[in-house]
Amino acid sequence: MKLQPLNKQLADIDVSEIRQFDESVSKIPGILKLTLGEPDFNTPEHVKQAGIEAIQENYSHYTGMVGDPELREAAQHFFKTKYDTDYAADDEILVTVGATEALATAITTISDPGDAMLVPSPIYPGYIPLLTLNHVTPIYMDTSKTNFVLTPALIEATIAAHPDAKIKGIILNYPSNPTGVTYRASEVKAIAATAAEHDLYIICDEIYSELTYGDSHVSMGSYAYDRTFVVNGLSKSHAMTGWRIGFLMGPRVLIAEAKKVHQYLVTAATTIAQRAGIEALTNGQDDAQVMKAAYAKRRDFVYQALLDMGFDVARPDGAFYLFAKIPIELGLDSRQFTQSLATEQKLALISGTAFGPGGEGYIRISYAASMADLKEAVKRLQAFIAAHKAA
Ligand SMILES: Cc1ncc(COP(=O)(O)O)c(C=O)c1O
The missing domain is CATH 3.40.640.10 (Type I PLP-dependent aspartate aminotransferase-like (Major domain))
Incomplete structure (x- = not known):
């Protein structure tokens, strides 16, 4: 069957790198994902x-x-x-x-x-x-x-x-x-x-x-x-x-x-x-306060852990993301880092390259996740860094 061409602009549009990566790592058993920008709270x-x-x-x-x-x-x-x-x-x-x-x-x-x-x-x-x-x-x-x-x-x-x-x-x-x-x-x-x-x-x-x-x-x-x-x-x-x-x-x-x-x-x-x-x-003008207090605690925890591991992190004053510079001595670019981390330690973060120019060399961590998950994520990240520093 012959069909006329579709909107040519669509050739320049792809499914986002975030979604693609998230879907690809979802198949890894036991994967811990800090990938999507979705509050982990329920509606009040x-x-x-x-x-x-x-x-x-x-x-x-x-x-x-x-x-x-x-x-x-x-x-x-x-x-x-x-x-x-x-x-x-x-x-x-x-x-x-x-x-x-x-x-x-x-x-x-x-x-x-x-x-x-x-x-x-x-x-x-x-x-x-x-x-x-x-x-x-x-x-x-x-x-x-x-x-x-x-x-x-x-x-x-x-x-x-x-x-x-x-x-x-x-x-x-x-x-x-x-x-x-x-x-x-x-x-x-x-x-x-x-x-x-x-x-x-x-x-x-x-x-x-x-x-x-x-x-x-x-x-x-x-x-x-x-x-x-x-x-x-x-x-x-x-x-x-x-x-x-x-x-x-x-x-x-x-x-x-x-x-x-x-x-x-x-x-x-x-x-x-x-x-x-x-x-x-x-009646819910201040509903965000409870979530915000929890996010702030999580941010502080992950931020400090990243600094201790040798990451350089941008000023994290809002939202629920940290954008961290991968330590140079690891010798990994952003996609290598996120791919290896997912397969070796079952932790999924997003490559900075998903966010356009200037993102290479960085990873994005969403801390809209429970403190227990964040603690586990930090453990896995520490193990990954230690293994790659030793290599
Ligand atoms: C910066 C930014 N703008 C817009 C959106 C989409 O918001 P909504 O779900 O209300 O369409 C998101 C969702 O992650 C976002 O991070």
Whole structure:
């Protein structure tokens, strides 16, 4: 049977290295995996209850396409109280299907074929395929020399090095997956000023905003309101990855256009999950605190263990990842390291190469796992290091 060619952009998209590696090592008996970015906590009981009640009360119809008005009100209040942003519930907050749809909608809204987007790297791998589908070229900015923090100097140098590129904006993510690095107010402010100077949009993925271990989160929305799409959601703050509730926030002129993309992609987020979301953002404003306290303990434990083993580790101030530089004396690149560790010690970590340029030489560890698993993981890692140092 002869079929016409499919979308040519798909040739440039592959299943993510994280998923591929995770699936390949899952076959190893007794493998301990610190691979995926998924909270190991369950959704808080009161939020689950609200979901159950929503079903019983027949919340089984579409909401308006921008989302349940009560949820948008709750989101306005939550993000204002927490991060001092002030997006109007009526026309500046869109309820999306997880942060992922918020990202897809934001990228599609600002992209024209032939545009380029600045992307700091190492970076969460979810953005690049969305750019590719929109015929947009990523221009990477390697942050491995600036402690994984994007600086105005790096943005300026990248723009200067690409005089012919039609650069539309910057994608930013903090607290960061994979590095755990987050940004201080002065750093956010400086990036906002640089973006304004070059007339760049900013898509700021703040999905880990409730998981900061030092100062509280500073939103790009409070420094670059006019040109920013803020992406957030309930996946990490309320351990609700499977409920698929996200938020896309921005000035009304941008959200009015994003609404069109959102409508034809998904119509609206799930009504039941939105009802549970109202409970999460009203009576569960501090639900993240318990998880955060546990993550902080785990981070401290793994961070210290890595330092003791001779790893150099980026400033881990947020999210639930550590991005560690493999000791040079082991003579292993990132993929060799993660592959050998999985087969020799049955411990799965992610190669830094899964996160783009600047990731070679690093491994990512997700510490969204029980303390018992983390202790076992450290033991296996120590054994691996000792064996390879002796070799
Ligand atoms: C940086 C980042 N953005 C977005 C997402 C996706 O979030 P959601 O599950 O809400 O779509 C993830 C998930 O791991 C992530 O790490």
